[in-house]
Amino acid sequence: MSFEYVLETLRVCGHPPTDIKFRISQKKYKYYPFLHQGSIITADVDLWDFPSVSDLTDGNANKLYWPSASEIADFFAEQRGQDAWFLIAFSDQPLARTIDPSKTAALSKIQPPLSDIFSKRFSSAGFDVIDASGLSALTNVGYTENDLVTLAGVTIDINQYGLISTPGDSYKFSEFASLAAPEHAPFFPIEVWVFRSGSNGK
Numbered sequence: 273m274s275f276e277y278v279l280e281t282l283r284v285c286g287h288p289p290t291d292i293k294f295r296i297s298q299k300k301y302k303y304y305p306f307l308h309q310g311s312i313i314t315a316d317v318d319l320w321d322f323p324s325v326s327d328l329t330d331g332n333a334n335k336l337y338w339p340s341a342s343e344i345a346d347f348f349a350e351q352r353g354q355d356a357w358f359l360i361a362f363s364d365q366p367l368a369r370t371i372d373p374s375k376t377a378a379l380s381k382i383q384p385p386l387s388d389i390f391s392k393r394f395s396s397a398g399f400d401v402i403d404a405s406g407l408s409a410l411t412n413v414g415y416t417e418n419d420l421v422t423l424a425g426v427t428i429d430i431n432q433y434g435l436i437s438t439p440g441d442s443y444k445f446s447e448f449a450s451l452a453a454p455e456h457a458p459f460f461p462i463e464v465w466v467f468r469s470g471s472n473g474k
Contacts, residue, residue, distance in 0.1 A: 301414025398435030
């Protein structure tokens with residue numbers, strides 16, 4: 273299955289969460305149930321780090337679900353001259369699930385000439401797994417010890433970005449997460465692509 277429908281665009285001037293953020297947690301539940309060192313390029317902006325809470329309301333994080341073709345074009349246009357992370361999350365389905373199970377949202381593809389810019393500028397970071405609200409099962413769901421025992425029997429490969437390496441593994445983790453956290457089910461995989469712009473606008 274090809275992941276080519278734009279589910280989400282995200283511009284963040286903060287920093288992605290790291291494994292340290294999850295290791296120091298003393299909570300009853302285990303968040304981020306894998307071994308990984310370094311940054312985790314999750315599409316769930318609630319897990320990113322900002323110097324202060326006000327940064328979330330000062331335009332330093334801009335998340336857009338189900339963007340139209342014109343909104344995707346605007347997303348590419350704002351990448352010049354900004355020191356920020358830019359993420360695009362793709363679904364393998366042309367219609368997106370919404371919080372209202374009776375409704376769906378039509379998704380757009382990246383069209384030329386933006387598709388050429390995208391292929392030169394962005395790199396695949398792997399696969400995240402989210403629910404209809406955008407909450408990540410990989411980084412923002414707490415798992416019990418029993419859940420971790422079950423997960424230990426499922427082979428999931430994690431890449432250098434802290435995300436799932438292959439589509440097949442992302443589907444397997446989606447099924448696991450949907451059973452472990454039924455209040456958020458169904459979870460589904462997205463492919464995350466990332467571009468880290470510099471202060472010089474490149």
